[in-house]
Amino acid sequence: GAGVSQSPSNKVTEKGKDVELRCDPISGHTALYWYRQSLGQGLEFLIYFQGNSAPDKSGLPSDRFSAERTGGSVSTLTIQRTQQEDSAVYLCASSLAAGGAADTQYFGPGTRLTVL
């Protein structure tokens, strides 16, 4: 079946602009995760959704970052007033559930964000 998809695959923006990154999880997966991968910081957890609610937003680096999930499916990560340090690959993952035997996380191809 279809895996996790993300769009756009690449995004170049100017400093100060807002960007929206989209994630379509595997159908039927209730848990969805956003991670960020940058040269200096490696792979970092950003936020986790169970259904439409986000019990853990602890990884969001600042209040310029927000995310939502609707219908228990698609999620959007929004970065407002982008800064150059936001440049990174943003990875989305989903799992059948969070916890227990069904918690293998499957990743999408990522969105490479470049802030000029």
Place this chain on the structure above:
Amino acid sequence: SQQGEEDPQALSIQEGENATMNCSYKTSINNLQWYRQNSGRGLVHLILIRSNEREKHSGRLRVTLDTSKKSSSLLITASRAADTASYFCATGGGSNYKLTFGKGTLLTVNP
């Protein structure tokens, strides 16, 4: 902060040889997962080993877990040029749902 730490950071071998990568972690875990990443894009899940398991096999992959030493190893046997990628261990799962990744091992398999 990084929970898992892989070593070596980089490994270069000839096709047909075996590749061993190690991962150490700091806190108690529910499971440990290994992922592969090509060209800095999506992560491909390779194998998951639970904290009550000691060894697991999948094709040419063999993973071991030693919870007393808080370490895991990934062995790729009979390597191929297509195995060239970065390999990451990640800890988490269960109530600790968010994965914490190490910095990765860059494996180069020379034809």
